[in-house]
Amino acid sequence: MVLLELKDMCCYFGGLKAVEKFNTKIKKGELVGLIGPNGAGKTTVFNVITGIYPPTSGEIFFQEENIGGLPSHKITQKGIVRTFQNIRIFPTLTVLENIIIAYHFRTHYSILSGILRDDNYHQEEEEMSKKAMELLHLFDLHTYYMNPA
Incomplete structure (x- = not known):
């Protein structure tokens, strides 16, 4: 079963094509890596999947539901979340x-x-x-x- 699928996903910032026609299918239980040089668009792909940026075009399916363009809190409720490299925890809490x-x-x-x-x-x-x-x-x-x- 395909868990996550991106079809021709694009993300542009003005004239900059950060991600151009990205396609992938990730099956349940599969371990996948996204590698590439700095500036290749890896982080942008994750930001689009998690709703931080809307896709300029293309489709994103999670469990066969199109989630492309949903706000990040709706995507989080469906079970897709991310963390950032510079995690900011609450130092006064346990x-x-x-x-x-x-x-x-x-x-x-x-x-x-x-x-x-x-x-x-x-x-x-x-x-x-x-x-x-x-x-x-x-x-x-x-x-x-x-x-x-």
Whole structure:
């Protein structure tokens, strides 16, 4: 099954053709690298896939749904996210709290629940904490969970 497909994807900045007719198909479970010299458009490809830049033309399919041109928060909700080379963590928070923050885009409780800190809020926060600890265990970082990040 094709998980991600780009068809003739282009991204232009004025007269600069940063990416021209890029095509690829990535299957579920496949490990793929995108290599090339500086200025070849590698970062631009990722920025277009994740919705940071809209494609000038072409199509981007994720799980057979056209996501080209969707805002980045909608693409994140579908499960495509990225990180940057210069990660800016919250230094006053713990390692665990920094990971929990990444889960907040998937919360379902209302703003009112968050303000009142009702049962819905506490249930989702507890679930996020459990998932964050599972990640820390997976990467053998669980002993640092209370350390400042």
